[in-house]
Amino acid sequence: MSERLSEQAFNALTELGNIGAGNATTSLSVMLNSKLTMSPPKVDIYDFNELENILGGPDATVMGVLSTIGGDMNAMILFVVGMEDAENLVKALMGDQIEWHSEIGISAIGEIANIIIGSYVASLETLTGMKMRYSQPESCIDMAGAILSVPCIEFGKISDKALLINSQFKAGEKEVDGYIMMMSEVHSFDALLNKLGIGGIDG
Secondary structure, eight states, X not given: OOTTSOHHHHHHHHHHHHHHHHHHHHHHHHHHTTOEEEOOXXXXXXXXXXXXXXXXXXXXXXXXXXXXXXXXXXXXXXXXXXXXXXXXXXXXXXXXXXXXXXXXXXXXXXXXXXXXXXXXXXXXXXXXXXXXXXXXXXXXXXXXXXXHHHHHHHHXXXXXXXXXXXXXXXXXXXXXXXXXXXXXXXXXHHHHHHHTTOOOOOO
């Protein structure tokens, strides 16, 4: 358990992760014929300045899929995978004949991210009673620092915390790490944590 979280906070975030992963696994199994499964994720809260290192440093090349959340929250949610993990995902889903960084490969990862983002947004709605809507995600390949700069510029002046969900997939014989990061303005983030029964989290 994270040293920065109380047991109550840890349990609430774990429940969020498990519900989201369960929803995502169900949707992915229907779409992909059970070619992709998800393990129970690890959920924690981090400072913005910790996120780059989690992804391998600011210069690490990653694929990011970004969506904007509106409704009762003003937030951004970002799905990130490293290059090797992106390649393993595409190979497991589409075979060796498709290059992972081709238009088809990137589109496939984007669709997986869309399902996962939607599943976690739905689980947040279920647990908090908040109403949320999310935009069609946009994909790009860049350095981790550049991809993280978009939500950090948007919210960095009014918040310094991010909800991080580390999801592990089984893609064929390969283990794949994917990260879901949610960043929002501070009053939206506080409202979310309070609805989850979590209060007074300090960095």
